[in-house]
Amino acid sequence: MTSGPLTIMIGADTYPPDINGAAQFGHRLAVAMKERGHAVHVVAANPDDAKSETHEVEGGIVEHRLISHHAPTHPYIRICTPWGIWREVGRILDEVKPDVVHVQCHYIVGRVLVLQAKRRRIRLIATNHFMPENLDPFLPFPKWFNDAFAKFSWGDMRRILERAQVVTTPTPIAAKAMKEAGHFRKPVIPISNGIELADYEPNPDEVISKNPDEMRIFFAGRLAIEKNIDVLIEALSQLPSHLNNVVLEIAGTGEILETLQAKAVECGVEDRVRFLGYVSDEELREGYLRANVFCQPGTAELQSLVTLEAMSASRPLVLANALALPHLVEEGKNGFLFEPGNSTELAEKLAYILELPKPERKAMGAYSHEMVKKHAAKKTWDIFESLYTSSEKYYEFVLGQNQK
Numbered sequence: 001m002t003s004g005p006l007t008i009m010i011g012a013d014t015y016p017p018d019i020n021g022a023a024q025f026g027h028r029l030a031v032a033m034k035e036r037g038h039a040v041h042v043v044a045a046n047p048d049d050a051k052s053e054t055h056e057v058e059g060g061i062v063e064h065r066l067i068s069h070h071a072p073t074h075p076y077i078r079i080c081t082p083w084g085i086w087r088e089v090g091r092i093l094d095e096v097k098p099d100v101v102h103v104q105c106h107y108i109v110g111r112v113l114v115l116q117a118k119r120r121r122i123r124l125i126a127t128n129h130f131m132p133e134n135l136d137p138f139l140p141f142p143k144w145f146n147d148a149f150a151k152f153s154w155g156d157m158r159r160i161l162e163r164a165q166v167v168t169t170p171t172p173i174a175a176k177a178m179k180e181a182g183h184f185r186k187p188v189i190p191i192s193n194g195i196e197l198a199d200y201e202p203n204p205d206e207v208i209s210k211n212p213d214e215m216r217i218f219f220a221g222r223l224a225i226e227k228n229i230d231v232l233i234e235a236l237s238q239l240p241s242h243l244n245n246v247v248l249e250i251a252g253t254g255e256i257l258e259t260l261q262a263k264a265v266e267c268g269v270e271d272r273v274r275f276l277g278y279v280s281d282e283e284l285r286e287g288y289l290r291a292n293v294f295c296q297p298g299t300a301e302l303q304s305l306v307t308l309e310a311m312s313a314s315r316p317l318v319l320a321n322a323l324a325l326p327h328l329v330e331e332g333k334n335g336f337l338f339e340p341g342n343s344t345e346l347a348e349k350l351a352y353i354l355e356l357p358k359p360e361r362k363a364m365g366a367y368s369h370e371m372v373k374k375h376a377a378k379k380t381w382d383i384f385e386s387l388y389t390s391s392e393k394y395y396e397f398v399l400g401q402n403q404k
Helices: 021-035 084-097 108-117 132-138 144-162 172-181 229-237 257-266 281-292 303-311 343-355 358-375 378-387 392-402
Strands: 007-012 041-045 053-057 061-066 100-103 123-127 164-168 215-222 246-251 273-277 293-296 317-320 335-338
Touching: 007 021, 007 084, 007 108, 007 246, 021 041, 021 061, 021 303, 021 358, 041 108, 041 229, 041 281, 041 303, 061 084, 084 108, 100 108, 123 132, 132 144, 132 303, 144 358, 164 172, 215 281, 215 303, 215 343, 229 246, 229 335, 229 343, 246 281, 281 303, 281 378, 293 303, 293 343, 303 317, 317 343, 343 358, 358 378
Parallel strands: 007 041, 007 100, 041 061, 100 123, 123 164, 215 246, 215 293, 246 273, 293 317, 317 335
Antiparallel strands: 053 061
8 A cells, every 4th residue: 555645657558449358448447446545647649630639537546648650550549759758748747746657568659658768767657458469360471571570579578668667567477478579677567467256256136138049259358350250160160069158248349350250241140140230338237147157268368357256257258369368267176278379179168168057057156156265446547546656576486486
């Protein structure tokens, strides 16, 4: 706990209305710190074609929206240029005089905030939500160029983020990647993105409206190449014939919607794939609670907030055996992993769970709920709040690593 209210500045290269895990985390962090009595300022790209502007939102959070431009290789992300925001960021820091700056990425907004805050000797915390390889689908260049860019980006990440007093990332696997691929010299502390368990838990005697003759697989997230939703649609078509009452609900929007709709037609399951589009928080919660199993086939997840949400809703899981997803599954206890891209194996794992007697499937969901408790948001907010004034918890982590 801190001795008094702080002025906290959060720097985000992606922030709502963007729809992705990093944007969600930045917003949840801002709201949590405001609720704890701190003054919270957010520095992020302006989502509109407008100049830099400042306004107050959500009961007192101050947003400093910077002049931005549409990213030519992405359907909705807007980017700033370092030269376009350099003076503006310096002016904001001089006016706000934050006690701490917490950046969420090393690219443009994060980079400029780090460099400008360092000049002013402001305490810096850096969290990395990004893997350079995630950019591959949006770079219209040959593989050799993308590989070279990823290598450069890892080094650039280290050069920028290691200027902070503390560097964090959501999972131990991501921390390992930053050490091995990014050659970070400073230990990176894994701190979960956190989840509000009560937001997704079913209420006593709650009845969720659904067709009792149907069973449901649920996916939530951005409709993007790296999510491998096409593999999930293929798996649906490969389920045994006696499971033809299984439908796939897909919540989210994104750049490959039409491609996925065509995939459903190609696989002959267009009548069993339901694209829900953008859903509200309440609709998302109902989607989890309607589901018999949650599936995340993506291969670029640093933590997967939607999987944590599904676990909070006590759902069994089938996840790709990739990056940070394996630590969310205990094989056979709360779900299964499958080889990324292998729709046949995915279909087998989904069928196993769907064919279980209801009490056994419910027991798997309960195990998910028990596992997710260590990701409770309060613990995450407590750690960051402590790091904003002291590196004590960071040194405790480093000491623990050295003793292993």
